[in-house]
Amino acid sequence: MTTDWNRAAHLLCVQLGSPGDVLLCTPALRALRAQCPGRRVTLLASPSGAAVGPYLPDVDAVLAYEAPWMNNGAPAPPSAHLDWIATLGAQRFDGAVIFANRNASALPAALLCQLAGIPLRAACCRDDPSGLLTHWIADPEPGALLRHPVQRQLDLVRRLGAEIADERLAFVPTNTDLAQVRTRLQAAGIDPAGRWLLLHLGAGARARRWSPQQWNALIRTLHERIACPLVLAGGPREMALIEALAFPLDARVHSLAGQLGIGALGALLAQASLLLSKDPGTNHLAAAVGTPVVCLDAAAGLEQTPWKVPGRMLSLDMEEGEGLGTRHDEGTDQPARITDAVCNLLKQTERWRTRPAAVT
Secondary structure (H helix, E strand, O other): OHHHHHOOOEEEEEEOOOHHHHHOOHHHHHHHHHHOOOOEEEEEEOHHHHOOHHHOOOOOEEEEOOOOOOOOOOOOOHHHHHHHHHHHHHHOOOEEEEOOOOOOOOHHHHHHHHHOOOOEEEEEEOOOOOOOOOEEEEOOOOOOOOOOHHHHHHHHHHOOOOOOOOOOOOOOOOHHHHHHHHHHHHHOOOOOOOOOEEEEOOOOOHHHOOOHHHHHHHHHHHHHHOOOOEEEEOOHHHHHHHHOOOOOOOOOEEEOOOOOOHHHHHHHHHHOOEEEEOOHHHHHHHHHOOOOEEEOOHHHOHHHOOOOOOEEEOOOOEOOEOOOOOEOOOOOOHHHHHHHHHHHHHHHHOOOOOOOOOOO
16 A cells, blocks of 8 residues: 555665666655655665765665676675675665666565565566565566656656656766866866767677777767867776777867766766767766767667657667667768757757856
């Protein structure tokens, strides 16, 4: 019954995936926080996902757990997981909401929460949970329908009586992060409040990464058509790629790859005119700070579609559009098509978009 959840003042929310997966839960977290006055929300996340926690306005505390059933879960002795059960039990949670991606099972986390003595446990699940869940929401995916991951999590908490009008993603950079990013941009001769584009060169899976030649062609076309500063971002593994790039002599290109934590990256995205990226997590972070996105990998599917921000979905041999594309001519000049999308999105968004307030 939803009345049980209305009285659950101390809630555990479980999302053990990537930082992007955690961001996609933020509208549902907002709904859960609003459901019960004074509710305290604790996030149980993977170590990488836990890094997002301090920037989420509807999370009070974060626990980082390397779950053995997740893809990157590290082997650990049984005693380590027994310790985790004891840790969760000592928190005396009133309920646990388990957010699982549609291709993952919520049942291992449900067992963890049951053994920790958490009385209310809810999740979407395809298989009969056999008592592991007190509130089992039958999962219609991927057979009956396909939802955006944000909608999936909102539908789950709605079944528990939690609804919210504001369904945007959330990530709030600190004033320190914003100030440091502004200082870095100014040192590179870039006006943080002016027009500049952020290109994230990461792509998650190796098969989806672009070659230096592809990035060179895109940077050259962006420079010829728009001639604004370009800032490059990515993780440490993108640094070698950036070193292999050859920029036009008069292009203003500055790299911050490998130099930014999650807070600084969020602050950088919050000030960019727009993002061009193949990386799903970075796309979601951009949406969470309200930055328009040109997604360069529409073939990645619905999971990468920017949520509640203006965006364009593109992919090689695909037609751009607001949603997933359709096949396009193999002879199309891809850098020109991408630049067309960038120009169109800039015209659409620059008139109304505001940058974060100046730090004092």
